[in-house]
Amino acid sequence: QVQLMESGGGLVQAGGSLRLSCTVSGATVDDYAIGWFRQAPGKEREGVTCIDSFDGATYYASSVKGRFTLSRDNANNTAYLQMNELKPEDTAVYSCAAIRDRRSDYVRWCAGHYTGPEYWGKGTLVTVSS
Numbered sequence: 001q002v003q004l005m006e007s008g009g010g011l012v013q014a015g016g017s018l019r020l021s022c023t024v025s026g027a028t029v030d031d032y033a034i035g036w037f038r039q040a041p042g043k044e045r046e047g048v049t050c051i052d053s054f055d056g057a058t059y060y061a062s063s064v065k066g067r068f069t070l071s072r073d074n075a076n077n078t079a080y081l082q083m084n085e086l087k088p089e090d091t092a093v094y095s096c097a098a099i100r101d102r103r104s105d106y107v108r109w110c111a112g113h114y115t116g117p118e119y120w121g122k123g124t125l126v127t128v129s130s
Contacts, residue, residue, distance in 0.1 A: 002027040002119040004096050009124030012086055018126060020081040022096030029072055032119075033101035034079040035110055036070060038092035038126075047110030048094070049081065053101055059110045064090075086128045095123040 008020040022034065035050035049060045049070040058070055069082040079096060098119045099109055108114050 004121035006124040032098040040092040050110035052106040093123040
């Protein structure tokens with residue numbers, strides 16, 4: 001059974017950085033598309049960034065492009081989300097997820113238009129103070 005566990009959330013001042021980790025068990029991380037999603041209080045969940053399993057192609061939401069970086073460490077079966085220049089509007093619960101993808105699924109998935117099976121972690125809270 002595929003399981004994902006996030007870590008690294010916390011409180012940070014605006015302009016600061018955090019790195020979130022998503023450790024995968026029961027599967028090999030590079031066999032799956034990996035995504036980071038977030039949900040702020042009172043808002044719908046949004047796709048932050050996703051990476052496919054084929055050639056590492058990535059998708060970033062416009063709100064985080066240039067500030068966040070998704071990477072994958074196959075040796076440790078872990079995906080990371082490096083978040084720089086954090087803003088108060090980045091405050092949310094961040095969750096990582098995985099899918100067995102076909103070509104270009106990662107874009108559709110990150111944009112919220114994917115209907116196949118998904119595996120989710122429980123999430124980690126990121127709070128950015130102003």
